Amino acid sequence: MEKGMNLTLIVWRQKDAKSAGSFATYAARNVSPDMSFLEMLDVVNEGLALRGEEPIAFDSDCREGICGTCSCVINGVAHGGQKATTACQLHMRKFRDGDTLTIEPWRAKAFPVVKDLVVDRSSFDRIIQAGGFVSVRTGGTPDGNAIPVSKEDSDLAMDAAQCIGCGACVAACKNASAMLFVSAKVSHLGLLPQGKVEQDWRVLNMVKQMDAEGFGACTVTGSCEAVCPKEITLDNIARMNRDYGVATAKGK
Amino acid sequence: MKLDSKIPSGPLGQKWDKHKFDLKLISPANKRKFEVIVVGSGLAGGSAAATLAELGYSVKSFCYQDSPRRAHSIAAQGGINAAKNYQNDGDSVQRLFYDTIKGGDFRAREANVHRLAQVSVSIIDQCVAQGVPFAREYGGLLDNRSFGGAQVSRTFYARGQTGQQLMLGAYQALSRQIGLGTVKMYPRTEMLDLVVVDGHAKGIVVRDMVTGEISSHAADAVVLATGGYGPVFYLSTNAVGCNVTGTFRAFKKGAAFANPCYTQIHPTCIPVSGDHQSKLTLMSESLRNDGRVWVPKRKEDCAKSPGSIAEADRDYILERKYPSFGNLAPRDISSRAAKEVCDEGRGVGPGGLGVYLDFNDAIHRLGAAKIRERYGNLFDMYERITGENAYQQPMRIYPAVHYTMGGLWVDYNLMSNLPGLFVLGEANFSDHGANRLGASALMQGLADGYFILPYTIGHYFASSKQTRPKADDAEFRKVEEEVAARTKRLLSIKGKKTPRAFHRELGKLMWENCGMARSKASLELNLKRIPELREEFWNSVNVAGEAGDLNQTLEHAGRVADFLEFGELLCLDALTREESAGGHFRVEHQEEGECKRDDENFAHVAAWEFQGEGKAPLRHTEPLVYEEVHMSTRSYK
Ligand SMILES: Cc1cc2nc3c(=O)[nH]c(=O)nc-3n(C[C@H](O)[C@H](O)[C@H](O)COP(=O)(O)OP(=O)(O)OC[C@H]3O[C@@H](n4cnc5c(N)ncnc54)[C@H](O)[C@@H]3O)c2cc1C
Ligand code: FES
Numbered sequence: 001m002e003k004g005m006n007l008t009l010i011v012w013r014q015k016d017a018k019s020a021g022s023f024a025t026y027a028a029r030n031v032s033p034d035m036s037f038l039e040m041l042d043v044v045n046e047g048l049a050l051r052g053e054e055p056i057a058f059d060s061d062c063r064e065g066i067c068g069t070c071s072c073v074i075n076g077v078a079h080g081g082q083k084a085t086t087a088c089q090l091h092m093r094k095f096r097d098g099d100t101l102t103i104e105p106w107r108a109k110a111f112p113v114v115k116d117l118v119v120d121r122s123s124f125d126r127i128i129q130a131g132g133f134v135s136v137r138t139g140g141t142p143d144g145n146a147i148p149v150s151k152e153d154s155d156l157a158m159d160a161a162q163c164i165g166c167g168a169c170v171a172a173c174k175n176a177s178a179m180l181f182v183s184a185k186v187s188h189l190g191l192l193p194q195g196k197v198e199q200d201w202r203v204l205n206m207v208k209q210m211d212a213e214g215f216g217a218c219t220v221t222g223s224c225e226a227v228c229p230k231e232i233t234l235d236n237i238a239r240m241n242r243d244y245g246v247a248t249a250k251g252k
Numbered sequence: 253m254k255l256d257s258k259i260p261s262g263p264l265g266q267k268w269d270k271h272k273f274d275l276k277l278i279s280p281a282n283k284r285k286f287e288v289i290v291v292g293s294g295l296a297g298g299s300a301a302a303t304l305a306e307l308g309y310s311v312k313s314f315c316y317q318d319s320p321r322r323a324h325s326i327a328a329q330g331g332i333n334a335a336k337n338y339q340n341d342g343d344s345v346q347r348l349f350y351d352t353i354k355g356g357d358f359r360a361r362e363a364n365v366h367r368l369a370q371v372s373v374s375i376i377d378q379c380v381a382q383g384v385p386f387a388r389e390y391g392g393l394l395d396n397r398s399f400g401g402a403q404v405s406r407t408f409y410a411r412g413q414t415g416q417q418l419m420l421g422a423y424q425a426l427s428r429q430i431g432l433g434t435v436k437m438y439p440r441t442e443m444l445d446l447v448v449v450d451g452h453a454k455g456i457v458v459r460d461m462v463t464g465e466i467s468s469h470a471a472d473a474v475v476l477a478t479g480g481y482g483p484v485f486y487l488s489t490n491a492v493g494c495n496v497t498g499t500f501r502a503f504k505k506g507a508a509f510a511n512p513c514y515t516q517i518h519p520t521c522i523p524v525s526g527d528h529q530s531k532l533t534l535m536s537e538s539l540r541n542d543g544r545v546w547v548p549k550r551k552e553d554c555a556k557s558p559g560s561i562a563e564a565d566r567d568y569i570l571e572r573k574y575p576s577f578g579n580l581a582p583r584d585i586s587s588r589a590a591k592e593v594c595d596e597g598r599g600v601g602p603g604g605l606g607v608y609l610d611f612n613d614a615i616h617r618l619g620a621a622k623i624r625e626r627y628g629n630l631f632d633m634y635e636r637i638t639g640e641n642a643y644q645q646p647m648r649i650y651p652a653v654h655y656t657m658g659g660l661w662v663d664y665n666l667m668s669n670l671p672g673l674f675v676l677g678e679a680n681f682s683d684h685g686a687n688r689l690g691a692s693a694l695m696q697g698l699a700d701g702y703f704i705l706p707y708t709i710g711h712y713f714a715s716s717k718q719t720r721p722k723a724d725d726a727e728f729r730k731v732e733e734e735v736a737a738r739t740k741r742l743l744s745i746k747g748k749k750t751p752r753a754f755h756r757e758l759g760k761l762m763w764e765n766c767g768m769a770r771s772k773a774s775l776e777l778n779l780k781r782i783p784e785l786r787e788e789f790w791n792s793v794n795v796a797g798e799a800g801d802l803n804q805t806l807e808h809a810g811r812v813a814d815f816l817e818f819g820e821l822l823c824l825d826a827l828t829r830e831e832s833a834g835g836h837f838r839v840e841h842q843e844e845g846e847c848k849r850d851d852e853n854f855a856h857v858a859a860w861e862f863q864g865e866g867k868a869p870l871r872h873t874e875p876l877v878y879e880e881v882h883m884s885t886r887s888y889k
């Protein structure tokens with residue numbers, strides 16, 4: 001059997017939204033390189049529980065990089081720094097025996113900490129509620145092939161639509177800006193004929209809500225793009241800025 | 253208990269239209285007065301909540317994740333079926349209907365499946381209108397592929413993320429209603445019990461997962477769309493939070509649980525790497541369009557590097573056993589073939605629990621670039637998890653629990669035997685019989701939520717004339733106290749083993765004795781071992797933390813406690829179904845290694861009724877009557 005690695009974890013512990021938090025140090029022993037990062041945390045938590053200490057709270061669900069639930073900053077990088085990879089898909093073979101890992105929650109005014117590594121991202125939901133949809137009812141829609149969509153537009157829309165809403169972009173940005181997230185949705189819908197109809201209204205409303213939630217301004221540092229597990233690009237931000245300009249000019 | 257399926261009369265193809273006309277309506281002005289609780293925000297629950305709110309009902313929607321968008325439907329990869337026949341390759345409603353009935357090994361209700369095939373076409377129109385970016389051809393029309401053993405191309409897809417895109421479509425429709433104030437959303441809220449008043453489902457008791465507060469919600473009807481129970485096996489392709497709590501609590505309140513033994517094991521998952529494993533990852537079935545499944549012919553070759561094994565020394569198991577379907581043989585059949593060769597000692601990789609899925613031929617034929625275009629994201633995912641490059645060496649795959657066909661019993665209106673309780677999506681039992689075909693779960697979830705429940709729920713309101721209780725009525729108080737007491741008990745045991753340790757043990761028992769092959773002896777062993785494990789759990793589980801706080805160990809402990817009861821029911825159902833059908837393979841009932849059904853004695857749905865703590869549940873049956881299809885032996889040879 002391969003011998004496991006021994007690691008030191010420096011983890012953010014915070015009882016709840018109102019309490020102040022601080023770092024605590026834990027040893028992770030005999031870590032298999034085949035474990036995912038979150039499985040490593042599971043094992044550490046088992047040990048804590050049996051010693052009568054409270055396990056580290058962290059969010060996860062699908063554990064395959066698609067639900068967008070997992071969210072932690074590892075050694076200063078949202079999701080840990082492997083290209084196009086969420087924390088749940090990061091595997092321990094990327095680390096070395098003896099490494100020290102600092103693990104923190106997303107930090108942003110619009111994402112308050114709920115407990116330990118768990119944050120409240122409901123601001124993202126409210127941005128979608130403000131306009132991130134096509135206003136159609138169920139039923140009475142035309143045949144799926146009634147409106148052809150060029151493959152190019154549909155592929156670009158899909159590139160943007162892949163966003164998993166994890167919030168890494170916000171966590172990575174020094175201004176805690178949500179522009180990458182918002183622009184991905186604005187682009188996805190605006191590139192399709194079905195979504196174009198409401199694009200002016202959509203972009204104005206979503207941006208307004210984004211500002212109201214307390215997200216910062218975008219200074220195009222590109223740090224969001226670098227950590228995005230779905231490789232959403234800055235092109236979306238440029239596209240949204242254009243759409244925003246057009247909508248404002250129309251005085252909508 | 254009376255199980256009345258309420259299948260409408262008349263010819264199969266006209267039943268749904270006739271029924272829609274016969275259903276009573278609620279006037280637009282009155283809809284607002286009816287409150288509906290929808291538990292679950294996946295494809296089934298999300299689409300239902302949005303549509304009911306659009307119609308004018310007052311809706312409350314619940315999910316355990318931090319956002320409704322994260323329901324497990326998001327993880328579906330391959331695609332969604334619909335009988336559009338855009339490819340002009342011979343598809344039709346009738347063919348999709350027949351394929352689904354046959355795929356389910358003639359253990360699904362004919363009228364429900366026919367309706368599913370009928371409404372499938374509207375689903376695609378709906379999703380396109382919402383802005384779901386389905387794959388398109390160069391001419392701008394929708395693209396299709398063949399999937400999961402179908403001989404026509406009827407599967408619509410959005411790269412390898414179809415579930416994600418359909419989920420976001422439903423989430424956006426739901427978000428629009430939340431914004432309009434017609435749906436009140438409760439994320440991070442777990443349903444822990446159902447409340448029944450005068451025989452009707454009238455509300456739920458929930459726990460706020462952030463504050464720990466336990467509270468009640470009353471309504472005129474309760475819709476459960478809480479997904480499947482795969483994690484009763486501990487390891488599965490489901491999300492780690494998927495649970496049976498919603499449906500099992502309803503079962504204990506009188507709802508019948510149908511066919512729990514019908515579980516689907518998916519052939520193409522990444523093998524287990526160790527005890528630390530928390531879930532298994534599916535490698536989309538679409539890979540079998542270009543990958544060839546093989547193992548060495550000789551045991552001695554299993555440890556060798558695959559590239560060094562000569563063509564003549566390889567056994568392409570599916571191509572050999574099922575020449576006409578080859579590598580595209582249905583899931584249950586492919587999974588058993590893999591298990592068989594591993595049991596013979598011809599498996600590959602750690603522990604001999606794996607078979608190769610080899611793309612070498614396809615790469616030679618089409619070029620690596622084409623393979624990357626088709627499956628790039630899957631190959632990347634495989635590499636992230638295993639550290640191996642599947643362009644250079646074959647993937648290793650092994651079957652894993654993936655989907656659960658069983659669920660709460662529902663009639664044609666998707667209402668359970670408890671009036672006012674509706675069950676949608678993977679949580680009900682109705683459409684897939686003993687085995688589900690690929691790309692049909694997404695179709696069913698959206699059919700239930702967008703196009704069926706919105707019609708049938710109004711009929712219940714119009715005909716039942718019930719009043720809505722208040723959430724502080726005595727019955728609600730009583731259930732709240734029970735829920736609080738259970739939480740307190742879990743926290744007070746302070747034993748030596750974590751909930752995860754119990755979950756893992758239960759999973760091992762289920763997988764080994766009630767997995768791909770089941771026997772009388774193995775099931776009886778489980779029926780003895782599971783109650784023992786349950787007793788040990790209630791004596792020595794260690795649940796860290798407090799009740800009034802975000803406490804993930806407590807959440808997990810509650811789910812494991814329910815799995816420990818439900819696992820027994822599943823095994824009991826498997827023991828009493830003395831035949832093999834679809835995903836339920838009883839070793840005593842086989843013919844040349846294939847399922848041997850017993851239509852004379854088991855062409856029925858088995859629905860279990862709770863009889864009280866410590867008492868054996870009662871088995872009821874609903875006969876399956878086929879008006880249109882002829883029950884044949886399912887052969888893919
Ligand atoms: C990896 C994977 C790939 C798949 N690929 C395909 C595919 O290609 N094609 C296909 O057709 N099918 C596929 N399936 C199957 C399909 O995705 C599911 O069957 C379907 O999405 C289930 O939808 P649902 O709405 O019923 O449940 P889910 O999407 O599982 O939603 C359940 C909801 O219930 C909520 N919930 C559960 N319990 C509680 C509780 N106690 N309290 C409060 N809320 C609760 C959850 O929060 C969630 O919102 C796949 C499944 C998996 C696992
Ligand atoms: S847990 Fe779903 S993306 Fe990580």
